[in-house]
Amino acid sequence: PYVRIGIQCNKLSDFNEMKVLCHWHEDIELVKILSGEMYYYVNGKTFVLTKGDGIIVNAKAMHYGYSSSGEDCDFICVLINPVIFSAEKILYQKFVEPIIYAKQLEANYLSSEQLAHLAILQDIEKLGALHLQAQHLGNGIDMECVAVAYQYWHKWFNLVKDSLTGEDKEESEEIILQKKMTSFIHQNYMHPLRLDSIAASAHICRSRCCKLFKKYMQQSPMSFLNAYRIEVSQTLLTNTSLSITEIALSSGFNHLSYFSKQFYLLSQCTPKQYRQRFQKEARN
Numbered sequence: 001p002y003v004r005i006g007i008q009c010n011k012l013s014d015f016n017e018m019k020v021l022c023h024w025h026e027d028i029e030l031v032k033i034l035s036g037e038m039y040y041y042v043n044g045k046t047f048v049l050t051k052g053d054g055i056i057v058n059a060k061a062m063h064y065g066y067s068s069s070g071e072d073c074d075f076i077c078v079l080i081n082p083v084i085f086s087a088e089k090i091l092y093q094k095f096v097e098p099i100i101y102a103k104q105l106e107a108n109y110l111s112s113e114q115l116a117h118l119a120i121l122q123d124i125e126k127l128g129a130l131h132l133q134a135q136h137l138g139n140g141i142d143m144e145c146v147a148v149a150y151q152y153w154h155k156w157f158n159l160v161k162d163s164l165t166g167e168d169k170e171e172s173e174e175i176i177l178q179k180k181m182t183s184f185i186h187q188n189y190m191h192p193l194r195l196d197s198i199a200a201s202a203h204i205c206r207s208r209c210c211k212l213f214k215k216y217m218q219q220s221p222m223s224f225l226n227a228y229r230i231e232v233s234q235t236l237l238t239n240t241s242l243s244i245t246e247i248a249l250s251s252g253f254n255h256l257s258y259f260s261k262q263f264y265l266l267s268q269c270t271p272k273q274y275r276q277r278f279q280k281e282a283r284n
Contacts, residue, residue: 004081005145007131012038012073016266019066021227022217027079029057032124036073038065042107043175044216052112054121056156061106062216076128080149095157098164103171105160116159123152177202178216181209189229189252195221229253230266237275244271
């Protein structure tokens with residue numbers, strides 16, 4: 001946590017319906033595809049990433065990855081919080097702020113066939129290798145990760161510097177509204193929620209609410225709510241000893257039968273099987 005760099009080696013099959021729920025954060029997200037194909041969605045734009053390709057997602061951009069064909073995808077995902085570059089104030093103002101405040105720079109597609117992109121893709125792979133090294137050997141990798149992060153940022157700045165106009169582009173009204181409704185769900189999922197209350201959180205009508213969710217989330221507001229509740233329940237199943245009933249209620253489901261049905265629909269197993277599988281993997 002004190003380094004503010006997160007590294008994961010994932011498969012899309014690790015996620016419900018092979019789809020990561022739409023989200024955003026202060027971190028810069030870097031992804032490299034190791035095998036398979038991923039559709040990657042950023043603020044209304046869709047990128048197709050194949051083996052060897054990658055993407056950089058800027059801070060606060062809404063994004064998620066998913067499989068369009070049902071085929072699995074192996075990938076490295078790295079989160080770098082720009083605060084790690086803030087020790088030297090002048091460097092931060094000169095090389096970091098122009099990027100993270102550039103609303104027009106929502107994402108950079110990285111092609112394995114372009115030399116400048118390949119250098120960044122190699123840095124992502126280095127971070128993935130360091131993560132695996134630490135897992136298997138228990139080595140401290142903190143300084144190495146920070147060193148690679150600085151090298152990566154230097155390359156990214158050189159790649160995009162000509163497009164940095166210095167003029168801040170305002171977030172679109174639609175994205176602001178969508179973030180309001182998504183945040184409302186994140187903060188109130190444990191309470192009974194209806195379409196009316198989700199729409200009201202952004203001061204818009206039900207119809208526009210549904211259209212925005214369809215455009216930016218590719219699902220209905222209630223489907224997103226249920227998917228988020230199931231993700232919360234999965235975390236509780238793996239990190240607590242609460243009963244299945246207690247977890248259902250804590251996740252916003254008032255009826256155990258409906259919770260079990262939705263859980264199976266998205267996870268292809270029962271809550272009990274999910275917990276048992278996690279416990280078995282932890283033992284191994």
